[in-house]
Amino acid sequence: MRVTVLGGCGAWPAAGESCSGYLVEEDGFRVLLDIGYATLPRLLHHVRAAEVDAVLVTHGHPDHCADLNPLLRARVLGDSAVAPLPVHAPPGALDAVLALDGPRMLAGGLVAHDLAPGAPREIGPFRLDVFDLPHHVPNAGLRLTGASGRVLAYTGDTGPSPDLLALARDADLFLAEATYPERVPEEDAPYLSTAREAGRTAASAAAARLLLTHLWPDTPAEPALAAAAASYEGELSVAAPGVTVDLG
Numbered sequence: 473m474r475v476t477v478l479g480g481c482g483a484w485p486a487a488g489e490s491c492s493g494y495l496v497e498e499d500g501f502r503v504l505l506d507i508g509y510a511t512l513p514r515l516l517h518h519v520r521a522a523e524v525d526a527v528l529v530t531h532g533h534p535d536h537c538a539d540l541n542p543l544l545r546a547r548v549l550g551d552s553a554v555a556p557l558p559v560h561a562p563p564g565a566l567d568a569v570l571a572l573d574g575p576r577m578l579a580g581g582l583v584a585h586d587l588a589p590g591a592p593r594e595i596g597p598f599r600l601d602v603f604d605l606p607h608h609v610p611n612a613g614l615r616l617t618g619a620s621g622r623v624l625a626y627t628g629d630t631g632p633s634p635d636l637l638a639l640a641r642d643a644d645l646f647l648a649e650a651t652y653p654e655r656v657p658e659e660d661a662p663y664l665s666t667a668r669e670a671g672r673t674a675a676s677a678a679a680a681r682l683l684l685t686h687l688w689p690d691t692p693a694e695p696a697l698a699a700a701a702a703s704y705e706g707e708l709s710v711a712a713p714g715v716t717v718d719l720g
């Protein structure tokens with residue numbers, strides 16, 4: 473399983489950056505986890521639009537799903553006929569981004585599936601387990617298990633939750649929202665996380681690698697890395713375009 477970071481900015485893309493988007497590949501199958509602002513041009517450095525096999529969107533904020541619109545445009549308006557794209561998202565999460573074009577424009581471009589906790593589902597070679605995590609809007613934590621048995625756990629955007637431990641348990645890679653290094657402003661404290669908390673969860677869950685993501689735009693990586701390293705001793709880095717992690 474290989475994970476390629478397309479972007480890691482929270483909220484909006486800083487100069488030359490992109491918001492949340494991760495390309496996950498195994499056995500030739502390509503799934504995107506989130507597709508936020510400015511991720512499509514980066515994706516197209518790696519694969520053609522027609523080569524994406526599925527998209528999983530954690531929640532409906534545009535820093536996680538805005539570039540679904542240009543991805544669908546590239547597939548529908550491009551030269552060759554492409555099968556409808558399976559897109560999994562919490563109910564209603566895609567309403568706004570899909571309304572950017574009239575219904576005829578992208579007709580047949582996608583097949584939408586609701587994401588919710590429950591029985592695991594199969595996405596190509598992956599098993600997907602979904603966790604309902606606290607954010608301003610419904611947010612699906614995603615745990616992908618590859619055919620190889622490798623596990624990628626991704627929080628989306630989340631406040632503190634006991635379910636994070638189950639999401640990240642023994643993961644080969646824990647991709648964790650860490651908007652702030654040490655402290656979330658009070659009004660957002662139930663809905664966002666810190667690097668310090670991500671480090672604690674990664675340590676408790678015995679995750680093999682921790683990749684911090686969704687840092688506030690234009691903030692340096694070092695304070696986030698230091699906060700996470702206070703409790704986590706494994707392999708630790710910050711998500712940025714071009715970072716690739718091979719999970720074997």
Ligand SMILES: [Zn+2]
Binds near residue numbers: 483533536686
């Ligand atoms: Zn976000």
